[in-house]
Structures are given as structure tokens and as C-alpha cells.
Amino acid sequence: MAFDTAISGINAASADLNVISNNIANASTVGYKTSRAEFADVFATSLLGAGGNAIGKGVSLSAVTQEFGQGNISFTDNALDLAISGGGFFQLSVDGALQYTRAGNFKVDREGFVVSNAGSRLQGFQVNSVGDVTGQLGDIQIDTSLLDPNPTGLVDLTSNLDSREVPPNVPFGGPFDAFALPPTSPDPSSFNATTSTTVYDGLGNPHVLSLYFVKTATPNQWEVHSLVDGVTTSGPDTLTFQSNGQFDPLTLPVEVNITGWQPLNAAGVGTGADPQDITVSLSDTTQFGTPFAVSSVIQDGFAAGQLRGLEIDSTGIAFARFTNGESRALAQIALANFNNPNGLQPIGDTNWVETFASGPSNVGAPGTSGLGVIQSAALEESNVEITAQLVDLIIAQRNFQANAQVIQAEDAVTQTVINLR
Structure with missing residues (x-):
């Protein structure tokens, strides 16, 4: 009966309309993928198969597949x-x-x-x-706890000492102690150059490491003195350059080793952090005829940090x-x-x-x-193409109406047969 065939067509068109309406409804759904209704014809068969002149029995919904094509990417202000x-x-x-x-x-x-x-x-x-x-x-x-501090163990200094400098007339002196009564500190006339950087103890407290460079009477030779928070920690260490203004490769690495440094607070009292050793690498230091300059200071310590x-x-x-x-x-x-x-x-x-x-x-x-x-x-964004979906919507509506017309036609034929005398 054509009634059954038309009803299967109406059911298929209804399923198509459902799929299309779901696509349109999710046109703004993040990450949504377009669905597509797929259909197959239906044939009545016996044990030995369908006859050569078999007439189909309508249509069935064989699958609803999704199209995993790339959707447009829109940018936001949220890193997540x-x-x-x-x-x-x-x-x-x-x-x-x-x-x-x-x-x-x-x-x-x-x-x-x-x-x-x-x-x-x-x-x-x-x-x-x-x-x-x-x-x-x-x-x-995401761990929102504080990042543990890391004590400074290495300071890498790249600088140039001016070869045109002459030895100071005032001896450098020392040792110095900024917490003494009265406090003592290097005389500016006793050194040729100085630089400072921040270092950290085991509790993440910052301290100031200062290096003082003193030209000696020996050609191409310098002394370096180190102080932390104004307190002498080591020195003098001797730096000897070749005539080309660089260190002899056989003497590398050139380092100042600060051992057993006890971190102090602003009152000159221990911070509670353990004593620590700091190595100051000077291997990249040169002695050329240009003013003293520090190219970079890199140290591996840091304070505690909040996310x-x-x-x-x-x-x-x-x-x-x-x-x-x-x-x-x-x-x-x-x-x-x-x-x-x-x-x-x-x-x-x-x-x-x-x-x-x-x-x-x-x-x-x-x-x-x-x-x-x-x-x-x-x-x-969703990969739904609204224009294509609206076209498909018209097609599905037409299919539904066409199958409904088949039912009307079959009904008219049936009434004619019933009215036969």
C-alpha cells in the first residue's frame, strides 16, 4: 500500500527536520559539530531475495552522522x-x-x-x-600555593674593567661591617669600580652583594673584594689578564667563592636561614680600554612567589x-x-x-x-552553516508535503474503489 510508503517518507522527512532544527539550535554552541541525517530505501524481500520487478516499500533513517570539520576560532580574554x-x-x-x-x-x-x-x-x-x-x-x-624560594648559589657577571685605570692612592682596607658601631665601609677613593646585585637566602630574603675592583701596581692585575649587606665576605681575590685583555684559557674558570655566608636582617641579626655558599663567576670579564661597564648579571636565586x-x-x-x-x-x-x-x-x-x-x-x-x-x-565555534541549514530545511519541508500529498492521492483512489457498485 502506498499509505505505508508515504508514511515512511513522512517519518524520514520528520527525522530530517529534527536533525536540521537541532543544528540550527546549536549554531552558537561552542565545539558543536553539524549532524546530517542519512537515509536508505526499503525493499520487501523473501528468503530467495526480491523479484526483478519489486517495488520499494519506502525509506528508513540509516544513520545520523556528524561532520567533524574545523569550526571558526574566536578569541577571548580568558586564558583557560x-x-x-x-x-x-x-x-x-x-x-x-x-x-x-x-x-x-x-x-x-x-x-x-x-x-x-x-x-x-x-x-x-x-x-x-x-x-x-x-x-x-x-x-x-592549578597549584595556587606560594612558590618556594630558592637560595642564590651562582652569580654570573659579565663586565669590562677599564685598562686605562691607575691604582688608587688610598688602600682598600677592611674588613668592613655596616652593622658595627660605628659602621665601616669602603672609601670611594680606594677602588676603581664597583657593582651590586641582589641575592637571596634560603628564606627568600633579599640581600645586596657588592663587588669592588681595585687596580694593582702589577700590569694587567686587579683585586676584587666582595661584601654582602656591607659586610666583608671574601677577598681580596686576584684577577690576572693577558696582554689581549682576556683571561688565559688555562686559568678558567675565574671565580670568587663566598663560603659559609650567614644571612643577616636589617638589624644585623641572623634571618634564620642556613649559612650558604655563593660562587661568583667572572670568567666573562675583560680588560679593554673602554670605561667600566656591566653587560649582564645573572643569579639563580629568587624570593617566594604568589601565582x-x-x-x-x-x-x-x-x-x-x-x-x-x-x-x-x-x-x-x-x-x-x-x-x-x-x-x-x-x-x-x-x-x-x-x-x-x-x-x-x-x-x-x-x-x-x-x-x-x-x-x-x-x-x-560551531561549524553549523546557517544558510545551508535553511536550504536543507526547505527541502525537508517539501519532502514532507510531497509525502502528505501521496497519502491524499491514495485516499482519493481508495474512496473511488469503495464507491464502486
């Missing part, structure tokens, strides 16, 4: 808004069960975990104590920035891909779960093994 440029899915954990999504509008919950709007925890590769990324997957957590911001690079590594100028890797976002993404089962909240049809997930770092890269402070 993440977009994938290329293939792959974010991996989420919901009480240990894994889900997958392209929606990257994440936030931090009260425990510091990076979560989706539904509370699912973003997964990533963990880092070890020195900030190296490991292969261990787990929840990404100030978060940055995520294209490889998915999340860096925490602290108020002391340091940064530290917290984790690397993991991406997952599938041999058959269309086999994934949508479960709502723009999430999918793995199925037998999709195959197991292939997890890796962004930018590797065909996976896309991460764009921070950005979101992937």
Missing part, C-alpha cells in the same frame, strides 16, 4: 578558553570515566582543578618536581607565572583522536564517549601524530 586548531579532542574525566569534547570553555574549580562547565576534569600529562613533562596522564590542577597568571602555549604546556618573575610548567594538555570519529556516541554537553565503532583513543601531545595545536584564549 582553549581551541583546537586541527584534529583531536580534549580528554575529560567524570569520576574516572573518560569523555571527549571540542568545547574548550574551561575554568578552575574551588580545588584548583581545570574543569568544563559540567564539572568534568581536563586531562593532561603530569610534570615532575623539576618541571619536566612525564607520560603520566591525570587531572590538571600571578597562567599561560598555555601551542603544545598545550600550562605555565604558571609568579610575582617573583619565575615561571613553572604545571602540566601538558593531552589530546585524543580516533580512527573513526563518527563512531563516537554523543552524550550531551557537547561531549562524546568511545564506542566499539570509534575504536580506542590515540592520546598524545598537541602538534604530534596528526593532532592539532592549542590556541589559548580562544574558542572553537
Whole structure:
């Protein structure tokens, strides 16, 4: 009967309308992927198959597939808004069960975990104590505690001592103590050049390390004296240059070693930090006929730091920035891909779960093994094309109306047969 065939057509057109309306409704849903209704014709068959002149029995909905094409990327002001440029899915954990999504509008919950709007925890590769990324997957957590201070152990100084200088007329003297009564300090007429830098003790307290350079009567020879917070710590150490203004390579490295330095506070009392050793590297110092100048001073200590911001690079590594100028890797976002993404089962909240049809997930770092890269402070928009959906809507409406006309025609034929006498 044509009634059954037309009804199957109406059901198919209704399913098409449902899919299209769902696409239009999610045109602004972050990470949403367009769905498409796919149909197949129906034939009545016997044990030996259909006859040569078999007439179809209508249409059936064979599948609703999703198109995982790239959506447009829009930029935001939130560093935890993440977009994938290329293939792959974010991996989420919901009480240990894994889900997958392209929606990257994440936030931090009260425990510091990076979560989706539904509370699912973003997964990533963990880092070890020195900030190296490991292969261990787990929840990404933002540690908001203070970054422990690091005592200064090495100071690397690059400078030039003016070879035209003459030895001072006033002896340098010492040792000096800024906390003595009365305090003592170097006479400005007793040295040729000086420079200072900040160093840190084990509690993160800053201290001032000062170096004083004194030209001696011996050609190409200098003395260097070191003071921390105005207290003599070492010296004099002798620096001997070659006639070309550089150190003899056989004498490298040239260092000033401060041993057993006891950190003091502003009152001259110990800060409570342990005594520490500091090595001052002067191997890059030169003696040319130009004014004294310091090119760079690099030291490896820092004070305690409070979390100030978060940055995520294209490889998915999340860096925490602290108020002391340091940064530290917290984790690397993991991406997952599938041999058959269309086999994934949508479960709502723009999430999918793995199925037998999709195959197991292939997890890796962004930018590797065909996976896309991460764009921070950005979101992937829905890939729904509204214009195309409206055209499809007209086609589905026409199909519905056409099948309804078939029912009307069949009804008219049936009435004619009934009215036969």
C-alpha cells in the first residue's frame, strides 16, 4: 500500500527536520559539530531475495552522522578558553570515566582543578618536581600555593674593567661591617669600580652583594673584594689578564667563592636561614680600554612567589607565572583522536564517549601524530552553516508535503474503489 510508503517518507522527512532544527539550535554552541541525517530505501524481500520487478516499500533513517570539520576560532580574554586548531579532542574525566569534547570553555574549580562547565576534569600529562613533562596522564590542577624560594648559589657577571685605570692612592682596607658601631665601609677613593646585585637566602630574603675592583701596581692585575649587606665576605681575590685583555684559557674558570655566608636582617641579626655558599663567576670579564661597564648579571636565586597568571602555549604546556618573575610548567594538555570519529556516541554537553565503532583513543601531545595545536584564549565555534541549514530545511519541508500529498492521492483512489457498485 502506498499509505505505508508515504508514511515512511513522512517519518524520514520528520527525522530530517529534527536533525536540521537541532543544528540550527546549536549554531552558537561552542565545539558543536553539524549532524546530517542519512537515509536508505526499503525493499520487501523473501528468503530467495526480491523479484526483478519489486517495488520499494519506502525509506528508513540509516544513520545520523556528524561532520567533524574545523569550526571558526574566536578569541577571548580568558586564558583557560582553549581551541583546537586541527584534529583531536580534549580528554575529560567524570569520576574516572573518560569523555571527549571540542568545547574548550574551561575554568578552575574551588580545588584548583581545570574543569568544563559540567564539572568534568581536563586531562593532561603530569610534570615532575623539576618541571619536566612525564607520560603520566591525570587531572590538571592549578597549584595556587606560594612558590618556594630558592637560595642564590651562582652569580654570573659579565663586565669590562677599564685598562686605562691607575691604582688608587688610598688602600682598600677592611674588613668592613655596616652593622658595627660605628659602621665601616669602603672609601670611594680606594677602588676603581664597583657593582651590586641582589641575592637571596634560603628564606627568600633579599640581600645586596657588592663587588669592588681595585687596580694593582702589577700590569694587567686587579683585586676584587666582595661584601654582602656591607659586610666583608671574601677577598681580596686576584684577577690576572693577558696582554689581549682576556683571561688565559688555562686559568678558567675565574671565580670568587663566598663560603659559609650567614644571612643577616636589617638589624644585623641572623634571618634564620642556613649559612650558604655563593660562587661568583667572572670568567666573562675583560680588560679593554673602554670605561667600566656591566653587560649582564645573572643569579639563580629568587624570593617566594604568589601565582600571578597562567599561560598555555601551542603544545598545550600550562605555565604558571609568579610575582617573583619565575615561571613553572604545571602540566601538558593531552589530546585524543580516533580512527573513526563518527563512531563516537554523543552524550550531551557537547561531549562524546568511545564506542566499539570509534575504536580506542590515540592520546598524545598537541602538534604530534596528526593532532592539532592549542590556541589559548580562544574558542572553537560551531561549524553549523546557517544558510545551508535553511536550504536543507526547505527541502525537508517539501519532502514532507510531497509525502502528505501521496497519502491524499491514495485516499482519493481508495474512496473511488469503495464507491464502486
